[in-house]
Structure formats: C-alpha cells, structure tokens
Amino acid sequence: MKNQRIVAIGILCLVLSLTGCTTTTYDLAIQNVRLFDSKNKTVHENRTVLINADTIAAIVDATDSYSAKETINGDNRLMTPGLIDTHTHLMQNYTSSGHSAPKTITEDKSDLARGLMTRMYLAHGVTTIIDMGQPEAWIDVTLNWQQHPSPEYPNLFICGGSIVSDASYRQPQHHIEVMNPEDGRKKVREYAKKGLKHMKLYRKLEKPDFEAMVDEAKKHDITINTHTDNNVMTIDEAMDMGVRNFEHFFTVTPSILDYDEHWKAMNAAYGIQMSPSIDEFAAHMTFFFSYIKEHPEFETKLMALFDRMAAKGATLSTALNVLASAAGRTDFFTSFEYFPIRRTPMVSYSAAQQKQLNEAFDYMMLYVKKAHDKGVQLRVGTDCRYGGKAMLHELLLFHEAGISMEDILQIATRNGYEAMNLQADYGSIEVGKKADMLLFEKNPFDTPENLLSNKTIIKGGKVFSLKKSLAYSLQDILVDQGPKKGLTWFKKEKESERYEPLNADELEKVVHTFSGDGRIDEAQTVLRLFQQHFPERKVSMDENILTNGTYALINKKEYDKAIEFYEFAAAYSSEATKNGSLAVLIKMLEEGIPKAKEYVETIKTDEKYVIDENEINSVGYLLLRLDKPLEAIAFFELNVKLFPESWNVYDSLGEGYMSVGQKKSAIKNYRKSIALNPENNYGKAQLKKLIAQ
Structure with a gap:
C-alpha cells in the first residue's frame, strides 16, 4: 500500500511538470513584516511580500510556503511604502538659485547629477521626487530619467520650468515666461508633446495666463501645481478653475489678507524690517500666523478657507522644516537657498522677537493640525537642499503638532502619490504596485524619533545599498571644522571601507561648491587634493561660480578677498564667458574709478565679456547699499x-x-x-x- 502511494505521487508530479504547473520562484521575499496599509491607516501583522522584477507579485501570510531567490527576514519590523517629496528642485543639488545653476546637464556629468538625487533623497527613504521647476535646457536629460527609472536612483517626475508671466526684469533660468494666454496654451501643448504629465504655475503668473493654461492642461491630462502668494491669484480663484494642488503651507495667508496692506502692518506689529535674507523671509512667513491669531476676523477666514479646500479635495504641500529652521525649531537646518553655506539661520532678531517668532511657529503648527483635521490633504514638499533628511524631520514636526503616526505615514506616502496622480503604481503596498518600500529598523509607532532610524530600502524590487561619499563627507568636515582638521580627517579616512573610492567628479563638485560661496581657503584645500589624486584632469569653473563667489565676498565687504578670489576662479574659468560688469567692479575695487573707466573701453568689444544694462544697474545699487555712492x-x-x-x-x-x-x-x-x-x-x-x- 505504501509503495502504491509513492508511485501515485510520482505519477502526479510527472503530470504536473509536463503540464507546466510548477511552483513560482520569486526574485525577492521580505518575510514576516508588519505591513502599513496607507489606504486604511492600519497595520497588518505577520505578512510576507513577494516580488518579481520591480513589482509586488504577492502578499501572503508569514507562515505560508514560497520559493524565492533571495529572502530578507523582516523580523516583525514595520514596512511602509517609499516616501515621496512632492516639491524639490534638482538645481538645489547644485547651487542656490536659478541664476547660478549650470545651463545644461552634459552627458559626462549625468551620473554625477543623478547620483546627487540618490544621496540626498533615496538614501533616506524618499523613493520618488517631483521637480517643481528646472531650466528648460535640462528637460531632455531629466525626462529621459523619468522615463527610465532605475533601482539606483529615486523615481523622478518633472514639471519643466516654473511658469511666470512676461516681466521686464531678469528671470532665473528655471522661470519660464509666457507672453499672453495663447502663448501659455502653446507652452502647455509643447510640454504635453514632450511627454510631461506635471506643470508648475508660479506666483508671478497673471490671472488671464493662469486661466488659459489650466484650461489647456485639462485637455492634455496634465496635473497642475501652483504657488499663489503674491496677491495675483488666490487659492479660491485657482480652485474655481479646477486646480487642486497648492505649494507651501504659508501660502494660505495671502488668500485671506492683502499683503500690500498687511505686510507693513505685520512688520510694525513685531518690530521687524523687510527681509534682508532668505531665512528672515521664512521667518516673516511664520510671523504671519501670529498676526492671524491676533486678528479673529482673519482666523475665521482661514478656517473657512480650509473648509473650502477640504470640500474641493485640495492638497497642500508643507515646507515646514525650512520655516522651523528659521525659527530654530528643528535639529536639521535647511533653507530655501543653500548659499552662504551655514548650519544656523541668517536672522538678526532681539530676544523678544525670537520669543515672538517661537510663538508664531506654534500658531502655524496649530493651523497645520486644524487644516489636517478639517480634511485638507497635506503632503510633504521640502523645497530645499538635502530634502531626504529634511523630510524625516518634517514628519517629526507633524508629530509635535499632534498628528497621529498613522496619519503622518499616510501624508508621507499615499497623499503625495495621489496628488501627483501616481497612485496606480506607487503609494501603497499592494499586488501589482511597484516594489518601492521601507523596512524600519525601529518602529516609529513606538517612538516618533524612530522615523530617523536606519531602514532597509527596497527600490524597484532591489535592496538599495550605498556607501558614503568621501568627497561630500569631506565637504561637511571642512564646513564644520575648517581646512586643517578637514585634511587630517581625509588622510585618516580615505582608505576606509565605509566610503566609496574617491570620485573625481564629486571632488570637483566640492571645489565648485566652496568656490560658488566665496570660500577660497576651503576651495583651494580641495583643489590641491584634486590635483594630487587626479593629476591628469583639470578643474574648470563656469561664469556662475566665478560671479557668485566674488559677489558673496563683496556683499560681506571683504573686498581684498573678493579680488583674490576673482583672480583664483578666473584662472580656472578661462574658457567661460565673463560678466563684464563684475570685471569692471573688480578693477574699480583694485585700482579706482579712473582705471575702471579705461578698462571698460578695452573689454566692451571683447566677445568674452557680456555687458548687460540690467547687470550694470544691479552693481550700481549694490554699491549704494555698500555705502560706496x-x-x-x-x-x-x-x-x-x-x-x-x-x-x-x-x-x-x-x-x-x-x-x-x-x-x-x-x-x-x-x-x-x-x-x-x-x-x-x-x-x-x-x-x-x-x-x-
């Protein structure tokens, strides 16, 4: 009887094999995890996630049998979808603004540019980012990245340039002007033809242009995101046109009060001046929430705006860590602009004003919580360099505001993906979705600070791994401890297995970073290391680095050092077109007004120098501010x-x-x-x- 049973089983196995009915072997299994359901904000215990290629193929009970080429023991840890940052700028990986970004991303620098996205976002669990404005010359390169995602890099979705209306002043590279409503429609069609699915309408876009572009975007299934805070358009007006995605929590304030009237009144109330720095601008935006709290009629309007936004399904990105940084309320400093390189905000307030700013931040977070409770769909948009770290600290700010961990994880995942119309592939852990997930080492439900804990990152079905960059780590040491200690650290760590081998492109990037900030000592320190380790290569700098670094020193009235830096950077940018206005200014600072006038005559017909009316005017006003009339x-x-x-x-x-x-x-x-x-x-x-x- 026993032998007959064995024979029968053998025949059954033969039949199954002949008919192709074999057991599936998955590429990757993540066994025994606590699965966060971002739709229902619940946690499912004892699950195993099975992955084929870049897609979730099955989710089974942890006790079920399976076959997999690779298995990770989840050890009952929390697994969530990958995070999404819905407001980034690739330019912030390079420089402080669109004026100083490289004009193009060349093929030989493509890996460097994409690698910066990995280090700044993916390494911290942000598996998808939305670029909310870049130079149009970048689009072909970055759209190719969007269309060909890789486990090595975060998913990228681009908006093209930030669209503004025609203006008489110089625009940053990532601000794209439209001349009239029909020109705006043409721009939408141009982007749609390229394959873009997202666009950014910026605060300086006039209402007729705005309305035409929103209407045209609907025809091409393009998701519109907008920043409305210049008393040009209100959130209500944009919602009436069909817009649902709004940028920055602080932009709710000009939709309930007129900045032309109340900006001065708010300044007077707290004894502050117009914003001399980008960090004080962020502080101003925070002060407005105290101003609203102290005027019940505005608070009533704000609550009504939240109700209308919730009723219409509006979403609102946050940028809270930038405002928290200006107020000194976060452990990780970030800013809308990276230069000058710093670890603390550029603010100059009295102790009493700092106390008022702290109270204003508390009021802002109170309103964040009220907006959330009323049903406004919050999502994270960091809008700063090092957005991955900033996002994690922003999630802690949500917790401090009283938002539950279930809601925080939904805000960081599903809310953002839905707002960007990416929920078909991302934002939840379900069969058929892309396998972008995080396995937390420590559970944030136990302690919110565990959001910062180490994570196993699954990107595109692959386990993500990245060693530290020797060049970028050196940059941080130099910023915090100076050239002497930086060199000592470098000699000790350059052969460490904790770091990837020294990368020439990354080290050159650090030279550019310090040069663009006018930090000549740090730039020369890194340059010498570059020449020592890569003698066959030559460092080159473009006009933007030369210009920005020199102006950084002139603004600080360090004129001798500005002259020294200009000569240093010019030696490495001999092929670059020079800013004629700056060249004349350096000559004036070095040899006086008469020599500068003579110098103009020698360069005004030289094709290597660009002499621009607006640039000359800007230098004139700069000199007035520097008390050089x-x-x-x-x-x-x-x-x-x-x-x-x-x-x-x-x-x-x-x-x-x-x-x-x-x-x-x-x-x-x-x-x-x-x-x-x-x-x-x-x-x-x-x-x-x-x-x-």
Missing part, C-alpha cells in the same frame, strides 16, 4: 554712456546723484528718464520731491 554713480554713468536710449539708466543715475545731494544733476536725469518714458511714475514722484526742496 561715488562708485555707484560711476556705474550708473557707464550705463548712460552704453545705453543712452534707455529711460531706466537715467532714472538710476538720478537716484545716484540724489544719494550724494547733487540736486541739479538728479533733476536733469529724472527729466531725461521721464522724457523717454512718460509713464515712469516713480521718476515723476522723485522729481516732484526734488523740485519742492
């Missing part, structure tokens, strides 16, 4: 000589003469400006004031 007048006079048909150059020269009390010369130039532009109302007001004196 005679030098400022020299620049304004230069502009008149080079651009005699421009009304604005005479207006500026008039202001320069006013600053030194030369009334007749000021009147003469204001009259010339008004003759060229009868609509120059500012010039008319200044002229009236001068004549009345």
Whole structure:
C-alpha cells in the first residue's frame, strides 16, 4: 500500500511538470513584516511580500510556503511604502538659485547629477521626487530619467520650468515666461508633446495666463501645481478653475489678507524690517500666523478657507522644516537657498522677537493640525537642499503638532502619490504596485524619533545599498571644522571601507561648491587634493561660480578677498564667458574709478565679456547699499554712456546723484528718464520731491 502511494505521487508530479504547473520562484521575499496599509491607516501583522522584477507579485501570510531567490527576514519590523517629496528642485543639488545653476546637464556629468538625487533623497527613504521647476535646457536629460527609472536612483517626475508671466526684469533660468494666454496654451501643448504629465504655475503668473493654461492642461491630462502668494491669484480663484494642488503651507495667508496692506502692518506689529535674507523671509512667513491669531476676523477666514479646500479635495504641500529652521525649531537646518553655506539661520532678531517668532511657529503648527483635521490633504514638499533628511524631520514636526503616526505615514506616502496622480503604481503596498518600500529598523509607532532610524530600502524590487561619499563627507568636515582638521580627517579616512573610492567628479563638485560661496581657503584645500589624486584632469569653473563667489565676498565687504578670489576662479574659468560688469567692479575695487573707466573701453568689444544694462544697474545699487555712492554713480554713468536710449539708466543715475545731494544733476536725469518714458511714475514722484526742496 505504501509503495502504491509513492508511485501515485510520482505519477502526479510527472503530470504536473509536463503540464507546466510548477511552483513560482520569486526574485525577492521580505518575510514576516508588519505591513502599513496607507489606504486604511492600519497595520497588518505577520505578512510576507513577494516580488518579481520591480513589482509586488504577492502578499501572503508569514507562515505560508514560497520559493524565492533571495529572502530578507523582516523580523516583525514595520514596512511602509517609499516616501515621496512632492516639491524639490534638482538645481538645489547644485547651487542656490536659478541664476547660478549650470545651463545644461552634459552627458559626462549625468551620473554625477543623478547620483546627487540618490544621496540626498533615496538614501533616506524618499523613493520618488517631483521637480517643481528646472531650466528648460535640462528637460531632455531629466525626462529621459523619468522615463527610465532605475533601482539606483529615486523615481523622478518633472514639471519643466516654473511658469511666470512676461516681466521686464531678469528671470532665473528655471522661470519660464509666457507672453499672453495663447502663448501659455502653446507652452502647455509643447510640454504635453514632450511627454510631461506635471506643470508648475508660479506666483508671478497673471490671472488671464493662469486661466488659459489650466484650461489647456485639462485637455492634455496634465496635473497642475501652483504657488499663489503674491496677491495675483488666490487659492479660491485657482480652485474655481479646477486646480487642486497648492505649494507651501504659508501660502494660505495671502488668500485671506492683502499683503500690500498687511505686510507693513505685520512688520510694525513685531518690530521687524523687510527681509534682508532668505531665512528672515521664512521667518516673516511664520510671523504671519501670529498676526492671524491676533486678528479673529482673519482666523475665521482661514478656517473657512480650509473648509473650502477640504470640500474641493485640495492638497497642500508643507515646507515646514525650512520655516522651523528659521525659527530654530528643528535639529536639521535647511533653507530655501543653500548659499552662504551655514548650519544656523541668517536672522538678526532681539530676544523678544525670537520669543515672538517661537510663538508664531506654534500658531502655524496649530493651523497645520486644524487644516489636517478639517480634511485638507497635506503632503510633504521640502523645497530645499538635502530634502531626504529634511523630510524625516518634517514628519517629526507633524508629530509635535499632534498628528497621529498613522496619519503622518499616510501624508508621507499615499497623499503625495495621489496628488501627483501616481497612485496606480506607487503609494501603497499592494499586488501589482511597484516594489518601492521601507523596512524600519525601529518602529516609529513606538517612538516618533524612530522615523530617523536606519531602514532597509527596497527600490524597484532591489535592496538599495550605498556607501558614503568621501568627497561630500569631506565637504561637511571642512564646513564644520575648517581646512586643517578637514585634511587630517581625509588622510585618516580615505582608505576606509565605509566610503566609496574617491570620485573625481564629486571632488570637483566640492571645489565648485566652496568656490560658488566665496570660500577660497576651503576651495583651494580641495583643489590641491584634486590635483594630487587626479593629476591628469583639470578643474574648470563656469561664469556662475566665478560671479557668485566674488559677489558673496563683496556683499560681506571683504573686498581684498573678493579680488583674490576673482583672480583664483578666473584662472580656472578661462574658457567661460565673463560678466563684464563684475570685471569692471573688480578693477574699480583694485585700482579706482579712473582705471575702471579705461578698462571698460578695452573689454566692451571683447566677445568674452557680456555687458548687460540690467547687470550694470544691479552693481550700481549694490554699491549704494555698500555705502560706496561715488562708485555707484560711476556705474550708473557707464550705463548712460552704453545705453543712452534707455529711460531706466537715467532714472538710476538720478537716484545716484540724489544719494550724494547733487540736486541739479538728479533733476536733469529724472527729466531725461521721464522724457523717454512718460509713464515712469516713480521718476515723476522723485522729481516732484526734488523740485519742492
């Protein structure tokens, strides 16, 4: 009987094998995990997730049998979907602003650029990022990244440029102007043809252009995201057009009060001035929440706005860690702009004002909680360099505001993916979804600080692993401890197995970072290391690095060091086009006004130098701020000589003469400006004031 049973089983196995009915072998199994359900905000115990290629193939009970090529023991740890940052800028991996970003991402630097995304986001559990504005010259490269995701990098979805209306002043590279509503529609169609599924409409987009672009985007199934805080458009107006995604929690304030009226009133209430630094701007945005709390009529309007946003399914990104940094309320400092490199905010408040700022931050977080409780869909958008770390600290800020861990994890995952219309593939751990997941070493439900704990990161069905960068770690040591200790650290750690081998592109990037910040000692320290370890390569710098580093020192009135830095950087940017205005300024600082005037004549026809009316004007006003009025007048006079048909150059020269009390010369130039532009109302007001004196 026993032998017959064995024979029968053998025949059954043969039949099953002949008919192709074999046991599935999965590529990866993550066994025995506590699975966070981001839809229902519940945790399922004792689950095993089975993965084939980059997709979740099955989810079974931990006691079920399976076959897998690789198995990870989850050890009853918490598993969540990968996090999403819905507001990033790839430029922030490079520099402080669109003015200083590289014009293109060249093929030889593509791995460096994409690798920065990995180190700043994926290494911290952010598996998807949305770029909310980049130079259009980058689009072909970054769209290729979007269309070809890899386990080595975060998923990237791009919006193209940040769209603004036509303006007379110079725009950053990532701000793209549209001339009129039809031009806006054309831009939407252009992006749709390229394959973009997201767009960013920025705060300086006028209502007719805005409305036309939203209407056109609907025809092409493009998700619109918008930043409305300049009293040009309100959240309500944008929602009436069908927009649902809004950027930055602080942008709710101008939708309930008029900045033109209340900005000055708010400044007066707290004894603060207009924002001289980007960090004080962030603090100003925080102060507004105290101002609202102290005016019940505005608080009532704010609560009503939250109700309307919830009713219409609006989502709101946060950027809380940037405001927390300005207020000193987070352990990880971030800012909207990276330069100057710093670890603490650039704010200059009295002790009493700091206390008021702290109270304002508490009120803001109170309103964050109220918005959440009313049903406004919050999502994380860090809008800063090092967004991965910033996001984790932002989640801790949610906890401090009283939001539950279940809700925090939903905000960090499902809310963001749904807002970006990516929920078909991401945002929850379900069969058929992409296998982007986090396995926490310590459970955040036990202690919120465990959000910062180590994680096993599954990206595209692969276990993610990354050693530290020797070059970027050296950069941090130099910032915190200086060149001498930095060199000592480097000699000790350069052969350590904890770090990847020294990478030439990364080390050159560190040279650029310090150079762009005007940190000549640190830049030269890293440059010497580069030359020592990569003697066959030459470091090159572009115009932006030369310009930004020099201006960083001039703004600090470190003129001798600015001259030294300019000469240092110019030696490594010989092929780059030079900023003619800056070159003349350096000559003026070094040898005086007469020599600078002679120098202009030698470079004005040199194709290597760009001489721009607006740049010259900007230098003039910079010199006025630096208490150098005679030098400022020299620049304004230069502009008149080079651009005699421009009304604005005479207006500026008039202001320069006013600053030194030369009334007749000021009147003469204001009259010339008004003759060229009868609509120059500012010039008319200044002229009236001068004549009345």
